[in-house]
Amino acid sequence: MSQGRDIYGDYATLPIPESELRSTLNIFMVYMGVLAVIAAIFAGSGLAQMYDLKTAISVSIIGNMLLAIFGGLIAYIGGATKANTYMLLRYPLGRIGAIIGSLIVSALPLIIWFAVETWLFAITVNVIYPGHPLTSIVASSIWGGLLMMTTAYIGYKALSILSYITVPFWYTLIMIGLAAAIDLNGGFDILWRIRPQTIAPLGIGITYVFGLYAAGCVITSDVSRYGIKKWSGSIAWGVHVVLFMTFLLFAGAAMTLLTGAPNVIVAIAQIGLGVGALLLAILGQWTTNDNNLWSAALAWVNITGKLTKRVWVLITGVIGTAIAALWGGLWGMSLDPFIMFGILLGNFIPPVGAVLIADYYIVSKHLIKREYKFIPGSKVSLVNIPGVVSIFIGGFAGWVATTYGYRLPTGIGVADSIILSFILYLILTTIMYKLKIKFEIGEWIISEVGI
Amino acid sequence: MANTLNIKKFALSSLYLMLVFGILTILLGYISGSYRGFYLSLTLGLIILITSVVYIPLIHRRRDDDIKGVAIPALQALWVTTSMALGYMVTAYAPYFNIPITISTILFVLGFIMLIYGTYTMLKISKVSRVPLAV
Numbered sequence: 001m002s003q004g005r006d007i008y009g010d011y012a013t014l015p016i017p018e019s020e021l022r023s024t025l026n027i028f029m030v031y032m033g034v035l036a037v038i039a040a041i042f043a044g045s046g047l048a049q050m051y052d053l054k055t056a057i058s059v060s061i062i063g064n065m066l067l068a069i070f071g072g073l074i075a076y077i078g079g080a081t082k083a084n085t086y087m088l089l090r091y092p093l094g095r096i097g098a099i100i101g102s103l104i105v106s107a108l109p110l111i112i113w114f115a116v117e118t119w120l121f122a123i124t125v126n127v128i129y130p131g132h133p134l135t136s137i138v139a140s141s142i143w144g145g146l147l148m149m150t151t152a153y154i155g156y157k158a159l160s161i162l163s164y165i166t167v168p169f170w171y172t173l174i175m176i177g178l179a180a181a182i183d184l185n186g187g188f189d190i191l192w193r194i195r196p197q198t199i200a201p202l203g204i205g206i207t208y209v210f211g212l213y214a215a216g217c218v219i220t221s222d223v224s225r226y227g228i229k230k231w232s233g234s235i236a237w238g239v240h241v242v243l244f245m246t247f248l249l250f251a252g253a254a255m256t257l258l259t260g261a262p263n264v265i266v267a268i269a270q271i272g273l274g275v276g277a278l279l280l281a282i283l284g285q286w287t288t289n290d291n292n293l294w295s296a297a298l299a300w301v302n303i304t305g306k307l308t309k310r311v312w313v314l315i316t317g318v319i320g321t322a323i324a325a326l327w328g329g330l331w332g333m334s335l336d337p338f339i340m341f342g343i344l345l346g347n348f349i350p351p352v353g354a355v356l357i358a359d360y361y362i363v364s365k366h367l368i369k370r371e372y373k374f375i376p377g378s379k380v381s382l383v384n385i386p387g388v389v390s391i392f393i394g395g396f397a398g399w400v401a402t403t404y405g406y407r408l409p410t411g412i413g414v415a416d417s418i419i420l421s422f423i424l425y426l427i428l429t430t431i432m433y434k435l436k437i438k439f440e441i442g443e444w445i446i447s448e449v450g451i
Numbered sequence: 452m453a454n455t456l457n458i459k460k461f462a463l464s465s466l467y468l469m470l471v472f473g474i475l476t477i478l479l480g481y482i483s484g485s486y487r488g489f490y491l492s493l494t495l496g497l498i499i500l501i502t503s504v505v506y507i508p509l510i511h512r513r514r515d516d517d518i519k520g521v522a523i524p525a526l527q528a529l530w531v532t533t534s535m536a537l538g539y540m541v542t543a544y545a546p547y548f549n550i551p552i553t554i555s556t557i558l559f560v561l562g563f564i565m566l567i568y569g570t571y572t573m574l575k576i577s578k579v580s581r582v583p584l585a586v
Binding site: 022023025026029157160161163164165166167168169172173175176179180183271272273275276279 | 487490491494495498523527530531533534535537538541542544545546547583584585586
């Protein structure tokens with residue numbers, strides 16, 4: 001049977017052919033490029049307000065190990081099937097459910113985060129080099145947004161080349177900047193002795209760390225499908241998150257404990273590395289934000305079945321850049337409404353991952369005994385009722401837990417939403433299957449172009 | 452066959468050159484007289500040194516006619532060393548490190564050579580072996 005024609009680009013709707021597969025190192029570099037962002041260091045600041053450095057490191061390692069498991073399980077599905085997230089969702093949610101899932105997971109939030117990251121990039125550039133017309137927030141947003149669009153426009157090849165250029169340099173310079181900041185602010189002796197007045201329970205910190213990247217875990221398949229081995233993505237994801245996310249959180253926490261602020265980039269500029277700081281800001285944000293845009297474009301192709309991935313990169317990129325340059329830059333308005341909407345959607349992202357894991361590893365393998373297939377002629381349902389119900393109930397539970405502090409069962413939004421949707425999906429599918437109630441409605445036959 | 456052999460030789464000689472640059476970087480840091488400069492050189496130089504030491508034997512073990520088998524590790528190692536070259540160029544002159552101007556200039560030039568030569572080598576290996584640049 002034909003493997004299908006890639007009319008959208010970057011195999012947006014088809015499994016990756018063998019000739020396009022990449023090494024585990026390549027997958028690792030792309031993940032590392034996504035993580036190479038100042039916001040990851042800023043997140044360490046939250047830990048510094050709860051713990052001393054030693055506890056912050058322990059909490060980070062445990063939280064990141066949980067992320068490695070959650071993201072690793074999803075990355076394996078992409079590696080085994082060679083399909084991206086939005087294609088995979090056709091099984092646990094159905095074709096129409098997958099459209100809803102793709103809107104929740106990538107299509108909408110990633111445009112918002114692209115805008116926010118572009119805006120943050122512009123602010124950083126403006127802080128490092130104030131007073132120049134090209135470094136104003138409006139101008140930096142525009143040229144920054146355009147830069148980030150170029151690699152996403154070209155595709156996966158460009159994303160990985162940029163990651164290869166950036167990653168070794170970026171992490172080394174962050175390490176050097178951190179060491180310099182510690183050296184200038186009293187050294188390690190003082191750093192290990194500083195502690196906040198009260199130490200928070202470990203569980204709060206672990207779920208805080210898990211919540212930082214849980215949404216990112218859900219779209220790991222977009223990259224892991226390129227892995228030469230089924231497990232390439234899982235290994236790359238696990239190593240990058242356990243070692244390097246822990247390092248970035250440590251950097252942010254250490255900077256905050258010593259100086260009161262986590263801004264490593266400013267510290268790097270202060271030690272006379274102006275160009276280095278600028279390069280860090282540009283390359284770091286670029287390797288993260290082009291992936292946001294690329295994944296959003298893949299999602300839109302799968303949702304609409306119209307226009308190529310490149311056109312969607314341009315559409316979503318222009319919208320994101322306009323929000324950053326006009327809304328945030330020119331009119332000086334807060335991006336909070338967008339961020340709030342992104343956070344609201346964020347409650348429903350981890351449940352999508354939970355349902356996918358439950359369906360692939362348990363329901364499909366052991367209950368209804370089917371394989372995920374994406375070649376032309378393969379059949380999927382239109383709506384998988386337990387899947388759609390589980391992500392909405394799980395997401396709502398997460399929102400309630402975060403907003404009102406109800407224990408459902410943990411009281412921590414991300415954890416509650418994952419646990420609840422995972423269990424709910426298993427219960428609903430098992431009961432309906434045993435009672436011979438059809439839980440997948442309608443039928444959709446995958447066409448020659450993968451939609 | 453001759454072409455394959457050239458790739459292996461070319462890749463190995465390039466990595467040996469990077470190894471020498473790495474050692475030179477550490478030595479330059481040592482004679483800079485500044486502990487900050489030394490730590491900087493040690494960080495940058497060691498990454499190149501370790502990468503070369505790990506990958507050179509790996510390439511040596513590959514068969515001469517295994518074009519892909521030679522090109523993949525060669526490109527992976529060269530990406531690391533070439534990316535680090537950017538580090539040399541942005542850090543060499545930073546006042547914080549207190550590196551004398553002569554040594555700073557040598558480090559900057561080393562970084563520049565590594566950047567240009569590394570890029571050239573990767574493009575050539577990728578073209579001849581038909582292995583994607585971002586392998």
